[in-house]
Amino acid sequence: MSTNGKTNLLTQLNSTTLNRRSFLKWSSAAGATAMLASKVDLLDGIYPLSKAEAQGETTVIPTGCCHNCGGRCVLKAHVQDGVIVRVTSDTDRPDDPMDPQLRACVRGRSYRRRVYAPDRLRSPLRRTGPRGSGQFEEISWEEAADIIAENLIRIKEEYGSAAIYNHYATGAGNTINGSGVVGRMLNLFGGRLNYYNNYSWACTQVATPTVFGTQTSGQSRVDWLNAKLILMWGWNPAEMIDGTNTMYYVKLAREAGAKTIVIDPRHSMSAVGLADEWIPIRPGTDAAMMAAMAYVMINEGMVDEDYVNRYSLGYDSQHMPDGYEDAESFKAYILGESDGVPKTPEWAADITGVPAETIARIGREYGTTKPGILYQGYGVQRRAYGEQVVRMGCVLPVLAGNVGIPGGWAGGIAFAVSAESTPGVGFPGARNEVSYSIPSFMFTDAILRGNEMGAADGVRGLADGEETLPTSIKFLYNPAGNCIVNQHGNVNRTIEILKDESLCEFIVTHDNFLTPSARYSDIVMPACTYWETWGVTANWKYGPTRILMPQVVEPLYGTKSDYAICAMIAERLGIYDEFTEGGKTEQDWYNQWVDQLVTEYGDVYGDRVTFEERGSMTVPYTEEPTIAFADFIADPAANPLGTPSGLIEIFSPALAEFGNPDEVPAIPKYIQEWDSPFGPEAGEYPLQAIGSHYMHRSHSTFDNIDWLDEAFPQVAFMNNLDAQERGIADGDSVKIYNNRGAMIIPVRLTPRIMPGVVNIPQGAWYTPDASGVDRRGCVNILTTERPSPYALGNTQQSIMVQVEKA
Amino acid sequence: MIHPNNEWSLIIFNVLGQMSVGAFLAFGVAHIFAARRAGVHQADLLATRALLALGPILVIGMAAVFGHVGNPDRVFNMLSNLDTSWLAREVAAYGAFLVVGGIFAILQALTLFKKDEELPFSNWLPKIRIALAWIAAILGVLFVLSAAMIYYDPRLASRQTGWAHFHTVVIFFVDMVMLGALALGVGFVGNYLWLQRSKHVADETRRIQAGLLRDSIKAMAFVAIAAIGVLFVSTPLYLVYLGNKGDRLTSSILMMLQTEYATHFFAYLFLSFTGAGILSGFAWYLTEEKGKWQSLLYLLVVGAFVCAIVAAFIGRYLFYARNATLLIGGP
Amino acid sequence: MAQYGFYVDLNACIGCKACQVACKDRANNEVGTNWRRVIEYGGGDWVKAGNAWQPNIFTYFVPTACHHCSNPPCLPVCPTAAIEKDANGIVKINVDLCIGCHYCEWACPWGAPQFYEELAVVNKCDFCKDLVDAGGNPACVDACPMRAMDWGDIEELKAKYPEAVFPVEPLAGPEDFGPNALYTKHVQAVEGAAGAILNQEEI
């Protein structure tokens, strides 16, 4: 079992590291439970029942799991004398496909190891050495809140509210804990620089509406049972969940007769457990394969062109938008009429690494098997020209006639239509008085040169005549996030920017652990986990679900909820009453929300007792699945889309007007990435790297949890053929590097990844050695801060590297 | 996980236990022949002190059992399943051997101080001794047999087919016989050197003892060579068996030839065949040469014994190392 | 006498290890001890065709625990009679009797019994006896997000999943012990193909 990485990590990141057994130590703080804890820890497994009985009553508290992991699940904490001794899931009620149990994954199942992790933060910390040095001193809560409030006031006075920024941070999806409460506090204090786009699917978010005029392009999951074919394009729900139970619905769809094909450079867990076929593809080349499929479909007469032209603009030269009659149509591009390169399967084979026969066969299968689904994951678009693959993936369903029909799928981001969502609960709104927002992925630029950033850099909300933001970011707030260092592109660049205290003057993090981001903060506030406070959470993507999260155990070491931390700061900012609505506790809010849900949606949630006992409620699916764009397909004139033309825009005039046709064409195209195996960069760095979303973690959350490190250790996955060329053996330590940085981690040789591709699961904690080489495997040591050209989204999956034996 | 480094207590227990049983048996045989040639008293003088030296060795063996059992307070639980468990039988037989052999040894030790006639039950004493000796011998053999059966047991065959071969039984008994003989030989030499120095021993006795010792050594060397001969036949047969048994077991040979275990393996081969074998042969040869070669002869006996016991430890280490797990979980 | 057994549909198993950790959590096992483990088994090779790649590989996951054998070899070898087979065929170790001698570990072909350093005893999957005796399901079965697992009387399982078999690679081994585990073979399973355990460090 390789735990070296972790030992390393703990010793480096936490000077007050405790040994493995010493979760007992916290309980000596809690006094009387010390004995119990030691017994529970050591003996319970060996004497599962007898000793448990001897230890007294167990209370089972239904709660949930709501990190940003793709799911939201029910967990049940079994508590004895204030100690969590066991964790189960949503299995005490019938399991009905229309309303399935919300079964937790391996991470939620390990949750008590997170609550009782030995490296939990125990006290507020003030930085004493240079930023990033990891030198901190413990200070009192009062002192910490004073310092934060003073700096907020000072920076607001000196630079204005637009200098205060609360960065994208997704650690807690619960109402009381997490980034939302900080945003609310800052809004009440006069506002803050806002952001738009997220790190998940910026390109999908932006590109989907360019085709369909909306982001709600998805249908209910039960409708997948109507499909005959599901192309799982870079889609890996077995590992990235994509809504609790999504993988289970794929299983049900297969049982109902759908053929499933995974297209992914990795033989993912989905390829093993959910798919009938696996097609490995060179990362970043999906648009080429899709183009060649379109070629086959067009060439072999599978496209009903009248149908396509009835619903869309830009397919062929006869149906171009007004003013663009002479522009290149999609069909002209595919057939090579404009650039002389027909997008044949042979053309695509050289680019994608997929044999031409396979491409042609998949084109035919998708072109003829109706209804069919082409479902895109998000890894395919967190890339250099991520907009293209999304748009191409929206066009193929149009050519195949899969839009607006049961068992079909329009593509794109595919949020489920509104009938299936219920309004959430949360704090009453507090308006942000600052109008500006930046693309979230550009925050380091806004620190470096915010006062020079304007519309061309994606800044929104500038007043008429205002060219740029009035100020750069001077106050960086990071509650429940690891994105100011670990999860952002190009760690080495980021930390150089953060180290310069004249740029960003003050940084605060709330977290449960001393993460790499916390290390770059001036004040670190030790938040309790969401099991130690109250809250409500909702479904991640599909649902719609509400999960109640009452307090399971008292906050350890006197840590506080993010809400309580903000309340202390709000008091010093003079906005305590507004922030807490006159002193409401976490539990008061919780009660208010539960009552609100029961009152407004009693037919779904039942009475409060039922709701609390069950712990969660989902609006069950009905026999009639919701179908996106059904009304538009039935009558396009009466039900126009939200696009400027009201039709599906295969050719987007908006993109044409953007004026960067090489990088942002008006019709979707394959564009060679800037970090590509076909570019000059491949000379020194010949391997493509990706950073998949790993079972071990939700991003960086859970990286330090021992059970998960055992189950899914942090290693680089590499094909045996690439390893042979480099004299690398299974289990060797390897150095993976490019011009941005380097890491040394163990390698796992496997046939389950395409030759030429290395996978370094994203989210490991950046743990530099003395020479700045990361020893844990944070993939962002290798990634770029360069945004995609149109969405200005993150492109952290486009990486070229070299690997050698360390 | 079976890793030889985790099994040192078993290795010690087995090697010392088997050696003790072997020495006990050798003692019996030597005593019978010596008594025939020179009378019971001379036989007692020749062998008894060497027998007593076994005591501490057996106790070390017992201590190793406790070492192997994580909860020594529960060691008696090990006798609960004589019905089906060879381990239970092994421990029971070992314990009984220890007790019966111990009583025998005490009675035998008396001969060094008093004549039987001076003791109570004088008429019965020789018979009691003989009966106890036989019982102890049988228990000892049962112990070695049970120890071998633990590994040879077909119920373990699935996991350690590398052990389910008559070679396992062979090496346990070969070690018993060879180590026992050579160990007793060393004991006899020590005893003789002590007699040489003792002022109370008559010259005639010394002369008789010297002859008895030479004959004993000759016999023991012969036994050792014979035992090695058995190994010489059994080992290749066993390797051939492993080689044909499929991936995991075949690779256990490669492991012995190619990995860090290779040095162990060659040391084992060298020490048992060249070391113990040639030294014993030489010793046998020297027993024909009287006079000046005596001290070299004694050195050879000690040398052969040292080679044999070191080889036994290495051999047993490899025995655990080459156990191949046929299925999951690693060796 | 009933004989309980486990069933897993390997086609539906995604290798997510929820079962492993649910088990670990109930038994409170430390890192290094897993009564249920998930083996990743696969092999094959890649063929280059021009600039393209054709994979000829296969992989599947095999969750495995104690098989509560009908004729368990671990039981008779135990010197302390600590291993019992109950009326439902559950093979359970009474750790109060165990002396940690390892022999059950050695006897089990599937590595089910595991040693506890601190306590110097061996323990293993007890089929969640406390839970099933109380009318519930084993923790691992309840945990599976793919609903790939089942349990029950082995004869009933055989009737319910007629295609299910034992063994599957890499669990192949002697059947005279009567292991009570059934698996629906993965479609990618290649008969006689050279496969290997791909996640040895995890199991």
Ligand SMILES: Nc1nc2c(c(=O)[nH]1)N[C@H]1C(S)=C(S)[C@@H](COP(=O)(O)OP(=O)(O)OC[C@H]3O[C@@H](n4cnc5c(=O)[nH]c(N)nc54)[C@H](O)[C@@H]3O)O[C@H]1N2
């Ligand atoms: N276990 C786990 N689940 C998670 C998360 C987590 O951290 N851990 N995070 C959650 C969040 S916030 C998000 S946004 C989602 C993200 O979900 P995704 O973005 O879909 O997840 P990824 O793992 O990045 O990519 C999915 C698959 O795409 C493949 N892939 C990568 N590049 C390419 C490519 O160029 N072409 C093709 N065809 N395939 C490619 C990868 O091998 C991977 O199997 O996951 C959510 N789920």
Ligand SMILES: Nc1nc2c(c(=O)[nH]1)N[C@H]1C(S)=C(S)[C@@H](COP(=O)(O)OP(=O)(O)OC[C@H]3O[C@@H](n4cnc5c(=O)[nH]c(N)nc54)[C@H](O)[C@@H]3O)O[C@H]1N2
């Ligand atoms: N290279 C690369 N980088 C990526 C991605 C990628 O695919 N490749 N994916 C991107 C994506 S999709 C996303 S969404 C981002 C996610 O990036 P982040 O939003 O930064 O997510 P995490 O890394 O999980 O960090 C969450 C932090 O919150 C803490 N936390 C958990 N619970 C609580 C709580 O209750 N209170 C407080 N105060 N803190 C808590 C956790 O300990 C953890 O440190 O990463 C992005 N980064």
Ligand code: SF4
């Ligand atoms: S990590 Fe996500 S999928 Fe796993 S239990 Fe928690 S919410 Fe569910």
Ligand code: SF4
């Ligand atoms: S699987 Fe192993 S431990 Fe379980 S009953 Fe069978 S032999 Fe015994």
Ligand code: SF4
């Ligand atoms: S380790 Fe315990 S249960 Fe196993 S055979 Fe030995 S005494 Fe019996």
Ligand code: SF4
């Ligand atoms: S039945 Fe219980 S003890 Fe056995 S593997 Fe499943 S969860 Fe673990």
Ligand code: SF4
């Ligand atoms: S929980 Fe289910 S899907 Fe996951 S590894 Fe276990 S059996 Fe397979």
Ligand SMILES: [Mo]
């Ligand atoms: Mo995300």
